[in-house]
Structure formats: C-alpha cells, structure tokens
Amino acid sequence: MNADILCIAPHPDDAELCCGGLLLKAKRAGKRVAIVDCTRGEMGTRGSVAERAKEAAAADRMLGTDARVNLKLRDGHLQDNDALREPLVHALRRFRPKVVLVPHWEDQHPDHAAVGRAAEAVAWLCGAPKYAPKSGQGVASSGHLPYRPDLVLYYQNRYGIEADLVVDISSVFEMKIALAGCYATQFGPGMQGAKRSKKEPLTKLSSEKFLTWFRALHAYYGFKIGVDYGEAYCLKGPLPVKQLGILLP
Numbered sequence: 001m002n003a004d005i006l007c008i009a010p011h012p013d014d015a016e017l018c019c020g021g022l023l024l025k026a027k028r029a030g031k032r033v034a035i036v037d038c039t040r041g042e043m044g045t046r047g048s049v050a051e052r053a054k055e056a057a058a059a060d061r062m063l064g065t066d067a068r069v070n071l072k073l074r075d076g077h078l079q080d081n082d083a084l085r086e087p088l089v090h091a092l093r094r095f096r097p098k099v100v101l102v103p104h105w106e107d108q109h110p111d112h113a114a115v116g117r118a119a120e121a122v123a124w125l126c127g128a129p130k131y132a133p134k135s136g137q138g139v140a141s142s143g144h145l146p147y148r149p150d151l152v153l154y155y156q157n158r159y160g161i162e163a164d165l166v167v168d169i170s171s172v173f174e175m176k177i178a179l180a181g182c183y184a185t186q187f188g189p190g191m192q193g194a195k196r197s198k199k200e201p202l203t204k205l206s207s208e209k210f211l212t213w214f215r216a217l218h219a220y221y222g223f224k225i226g227v228d229y230g231e232a233y234c235l236k237g238p239l240p241v242k243q244l245g246i247l248l249p
C-alpha cells in the first residue's frame, strides 16, 4: 500500500500524542495514513508490551489507520546507525509516503533524538538503489524507480520547538485527546479510558496535571496562528509551495 503520510514513532503512543491532530485531519480528508513504531515500548515505566500493543490497536480503530508496523527494535537503545536506518529505509520504500513525520532531532528521550537525527539520511538513502537493494518493493529493479518523500516534517517534543509551521487542529483536538487516551496505561486522569495503577511509578504523562499541560501546549501553538489548538512541526530546508492553496486558501 502506498501511503500519503507516514508517521515514524520511536514508541507506540508517540504518533497519536505528537501528530494525532494532523493524522486525524488527513484521514478526514480521505488520505492514507501509515504508522511505523520502532520499538514495542518495553522500557516504558508503566504498562506491558502486550498492553501497549492492545492500546495501539484501539487507537488504530479510532483513527482508521491504513497500515501499522512495528520494527521491534530495542527500546532505549536506538542510535543513528544502520541498525535503525535500514529498517526505516525499508519502511519508506514499502509505503512510499509523500510526507514523513519524525521526532524533532533535539529531544530529551534518546530514542526520539536518534530517530530525528537518522531521518534526513533515511529520506535520502531510500532513493539510493544500491543501499540495502533488496529492501522495499524491489526499488532497484526496473519499473520501481528510486523513491524519495516530498517532505520530512519534525514533530514537537515535550519542551516545545521553534515551529516552522503550525497545523490548525482545533476541529479535531478533542478527538486527539481521545486518541491519546487509548493508551490508558500511559496517561493521567481526565484522559479517556485512563486507568491508575498504584503499583506502578507515577510519571509526568500519568500525572494529574498532564491533561492541563497537553491542552496548554496545543493552545500555545494555536495562539501563534490565531486558532484554538495547533500542532507544531519543523523542517530542514524551505517549505515547497506547489499550490497556492497554502497561501491563499
């Protein structure tokens, strides 16, 4: 399946938490959405691998995800090297998305930073037929010309980023909360379906304040473009404007 938009997530829940608004809007516009989770979240402070997998499946049903794969790399051990780049190149050749969403290259979590740093190389290498030539849809064979995505967007981290663009997600923001809330083991009270296990340590995500922070972060970016809620993204290089609709909607 060719995807219009592919979100690369270090852990199951990052796609929904960071890009849920854009992904919901893409689905409402009839676009094909794929998600690649790099790990199973086995280093997570709360919840088990099996629970995270079930939560991801519930989020997929809510979002209407067209395809989702898990690379099963080692949580907490991702580095920008071939062990990460090759499976990501494979995923890009498999789904051939126009737009790729990846974590910002500066992030407190080393897995997020590693994926963010690998992304630019991966977006280039997937169009180099002699790099991992057997991966993807026969990229080096006739009829399958090398492919590269049109655009790589870097999504926000918990500290906030100097946004190059902000997507207005006001119309789907409550749905985004519900989508993130599918990860009941991870988030605090107020998120739909959230459950509290007293046996597991409290994290920032599972704190009572999380929903307040989550609203405030999105309201902050919304403020920057004069809407209720926004999702922030960065890019390297100029934003290609091929249709005036972006400037003159």
Ligand SMILES: [Zn+2]
Pocket: 010, 011, 014, 109, 112
């Ligand atoms: Zn993560």
